Amino acid sequence: MSEHGEITSQETDVPLNRMETNGTGVWFFIEHKDDEVDEGSLKLAGEARLLADKLGQETTGIIIGSGVEGLVGRFGSYGIDSAIVVEDDRLGSYIGETYVDILSQLVEPNRPSIILFAASTIGNDLAPRLAAKLEAALVANYTEIEIDKERKITVRKAIYGGNAQATIAPLRSPLIGTIDTQSLSEQKAKSPKDTRVRKASVRIEPKTSTTKIIDYLRADPCAVCVSEAEIVIGVGKGLGCVENLDAVEELARVMGASIGGSRRATDERWIADERRIGLTGKTITPRLYLVCGISGAFHHTLSIKGANLKVAVNKDVNAPIAKMADLMIVGDMQEIIPELTKQLREIIKPAT
């Protein structure tokens, strides 16, 4: 239990000492790369708008960087009231120490009710830094923020590997939350707004940084996080043994796919825990999800709904995954995967 938050089991009827929403507004942090707003930040905007509507407050996006003012125009269609822009040539790359210093200068005099971050590399770094600096309540990886008729806030998140759910009552504002933006759907506003742009003048002290970004390297598609990959191959209990993963990795290299899987596959230690897809893992939204030897339990399928095309490989024609798949290849994945690799290699063989 933290000094600023109180955790109780959802099942108990212990009254929650919930935070009175005495803050002003729901803020969210906008991420961007290569002159483009991150898609997750657009989904976060919709989440911020929904919460602000329940609180009867305004929504504000914060963007920090070099030459970023032009990026905030997209947020009008998400019903965002205003954007705070902090621009400086020294802010071209993300540096946690500098960004948190800037954010705290913006937040302290305004004390918003809620500040949302994507549970991304940057959000996961920045949100706890800000919470520590402001002595605010942080709920990492929340699944839902509830606001009751009296405008009191409670937050839910999965705990104990998803076997239980915590209900957390922050005791003071702002509440800082991170969320897997893949679990959010894009929510454009019914009535778009003319987002007011507010240029903030803040003290920028890059010298506080203890880190420096030297270079960005393009990731190997097979190593990309499953929630960010364009193509995902999922493996389940049907893989049989870890040795059979070699053939899956070969196919993944040919397809440029990231490998994930079911809880059975992570429990068997065939793939790393962070590659688990499902209720207690990641939500995925690839163009193609190749589901191999996974039965299709709802704990898994609820996180694959956003996949554009779902192709199942399963030896059981009646496996539950059949109801959800767009296409099903019925047979032994140990035979089908090498054959797929061989045929795809033929198709994508460079012309001689």
Ligand SMILES: Cc1cc2nc3c(=O)[nH]c(=O)nc-3n(C[C@H](O)[C@H](O)[C@H](O)COP(=O)(O)OP(=O)(O)OC[C@H]3O[C@@H](n4cnc5c(N)ncnc54)[C@H](O)[C@@H]3O)c2cc1C
């Ligand atoms: C609280 C809770 C949270 C959970 N969270 C998650 C979660 O986040 N993610 C998740 O995935 N699960 C989760 N689970 C577990 C989930 O309920 C299922 O048990 C799990 O998804 C099953 O994994 P599976 O499909 O790999 O294995 P199985 O259900 O055993 O299915 C194996 C499938 O492989 C097929 N098969 C077998 N051999 C072959 C072969 N040679 N070739 C082709 N097909 C073959 C079989 O026909 C079968 O359909 C959770 C459960 C609980 C209780």
